[in-house]
Amino acid sequence: MLVEAGAERVSDGIHTEPGLSEGKTYRLSLACAGTGSAQLVFVPTNAGTKTMVPCDGSVVQQRITADKLIRINVDGSKGATGVVAWQIDAP
Numbered sequence: 882m883l884v885e886a887g888a889e890r891v892s893d894g895i896h897t898e899p900g901l902s903e904g905k906t907y908r909l910s911l912a913c914a915g916t917g918s919a920q921l922v923f924v925p926t927n928a929g930t931k932t933m934v935p936c937d938g939s940v941v942q943q944r945i946t947a948d949k950l951i952r953i954n955v956d957g958s959k960g961a962t963g964v965v966a967w968q969i970d971a972p
Contacts, residue, residue: 882971883968884907884971885900885967885968885969886968887966888964888965888966890963891913891957891961894919894957895953895954895955895967896952896953896954897952897953897967898952899953899969901947901951902947903947904946904947905947906945906947906972907944907947907969907970907971908942908944908970908972909929909944909945909967909968909969910967910968910969911934911941911955911965911967912939912940912966913961913963913964913965913966914963915962915964916936916960916961917959919934919956919965920932920933920956921943921955922953922954923945923954924951924952924954925951927948928945928946928947928948929945929946929953934955936962953967955967
């Protein structure tokens with residue numbers, strides 16, 4: 882079941898606080914198309930694993946566990962261009 886999805890320019894990044902149910906596990910899928918890479922970071926850090934996302938069109942998936950509030954940040958590396966898209970699904 883789709884919880885949240887979107888797409889942004891790599892230079893703008895993704896900064897979202899999805900409304901997730903505490904204690905549940907979700908699947909985050911990210912793809913970046915363009916040049917360079919982007920870095921995925923979670924707040925709190927134990928919600929998921931910090932990951933580099935290459936802007937080569939490949940999909941990076943990760944399971945995340947919701948706490949009271951999760952912030953997902955994806956920021957492009959210096960000089961990165963293109964689009965980064967994400968989708969959060971409930972099991």
